[in-house]
Amino acid sequence: MKNEHTGDGTAAGAAFGKRMITILGPTASGKTDLAAHLAARLGAEIISADSRQVYRGMDIGTGKDLADYTVEGHTVPYHLIDICEPGTKYNLFRYQQDFLDCYEDIRNRGVLPILCGGTGLYIEAVLKGYSLSPVPQNPGLRKALEDKSLEELTAMLVELKAKNHSVMHNKTDVDSCQRAIRAIEIETYNLTKPTEERQCPPIDSLIIGVDIDREARRRKITSRLKARLEEGMIAEIGGLLKRGIPAEDLIYYGLEYKFVTEHLIGKLSYDEMFRQLEIAIHQFAKRQMTWFRGMERRGFTIHWVNAAQKMEDKVEEIMNLW
Template identity: 30%
Template sequence: MASASSPTRCPSGPRSSRGAMIFIVGATASGKTDLAVALARALGGEVVSADSRQIYRELRAGTAKPARDGQARVAGIPYHLIDCVGVAEAFDVGRWTRAARTIAADIRRRGRLPIVAGGTGLYFKALGEGLTALPARDEALRRRLAEEARTRGRAWLHQRLSQVDARAASIIPANNIQRVIRALEVRELSGRPISTLWSEGRSNGLDESGLGPAVVLRIDWPAEELRRRICARAEAMWPAMIDEARRLILEFSGAEPGLLSLGYPEAMACARGELGLDIGLQRLMRATCAYAKRQRTWFRHQLDAAAISGAQTEEMLRQALRIYAPIAR
């Protein structure tokens, strides 16, 4: 992937199928969606969501999912890879990467600019650098691991991972239960740690797939201001999350892949009467702030990005266009 420090790899304009695509990364609640839509409008682009929770159709209140119209557009801009599957269906990084690559290639063929925006770091890493060859999923094994996470707790399952793959456990946080499950699944199916397979190389990155380089823009907020934004958003979305959870418990157990994502175990517990609403909200705030801290660290160390900031989307848009302009000539 290319950043603003390597513009010579991106010789053509944004409406050309050869122009550099854009990645917009950052912590949750940092304003990625608004900036992506604004950039797409300014540059003739379409947005591809890189959010591991927004793919689930039933999850809306707790995912900050942008509202799309009947033509899958957000504020008039095509917005892809939202509402793809039900919460009971697994949707891993490999599946997302293949879908994103196909969509980005189609956007390019139509002479428009792919803009990938979201907070799931592994999605960007896999799309940019390619995928590691891993064994196919075993749905029965995944259901068993998910049930263990639900009944014994995410920390218990993470501790189990640390016993068989300490390196993977040091990289994958306990709250990212889907990645914990995948790491344990790979260990059981292949007999080898997933961290070992990671080190054995990748294939089909941007260059190999013909999508060309990407300019990476990272939205940065001061830590305390980001915390304030997260807590304000969590408080605003919490009543709708509880209403959503009350509908979900009528149909699902809570062990489904989508319902193990950030905030939903707490909302489901509240909906069942197992947890007080105030306690659930405080847990959501703490978990989201901790997740944002990990995101900030990951994006700063794993992706070569140009940092932008600003209290308003318009301010960030101006910075993004200044960074992209010399590359688009």
């Protein structure tokens, strides 16, 4: 989704060596709110790096929090939110293409882009300039794999990755059989049919990480989950099922969509759903931080700001770095 830009980000975008600001952090760290306040200060536009906020109608469960993009009455323009239909399979290759289209459009208008999100694979792919190829579905392979357990699929994926010398797939995101089968499909295709790769230039970006205390993060995750359930998350996901989106497609998206769907189809009681989902979100946040720390080991410089600081202090700290 794109809103009309009213600020002037030319100076901010052109006067400095870095071509973009990236704000990353785990779920519940407040990164979107920070990015919006920074964008309002700089006349910038935000490009989302969230693998689930691309889907229309999946609002509460993905935590779009669109109100965060309005700062002191000004709506900060944002991109790559609400760009495809639920039930479809968005992927890294499409994200890289969509990101580059947005990035080049924003830069060509003399405006500063701010990349913001928690999907580490998407962020690293565009910053480092991964070269990717589109991979079609393989119905025969999918049929052969449909009865295998997640453990069996994961073992197959590890073996294929070793043969391909592949580091492209985020193993921590393979948390369902569908995701594992798609990963195997990609690795199998690349093993047998190498294709011309899409060349994507790396992007020089100032990278800001939002560092939230682990206990504070756990408290915020739990309170936010309760709030989203009260705001109608179950009804939202029930509405998607009523629209004819298969339960297995919603389960594929993981986290809220997986556990609430399993509750709605009778696999989990409400209490079981809440308890298992709460644990899964905590585990997800931990995996996000593991990915970001891994980025540092892979050569990225991340400047961490304390999530507990006042908003104006965080913005000022980033301005001083910028």
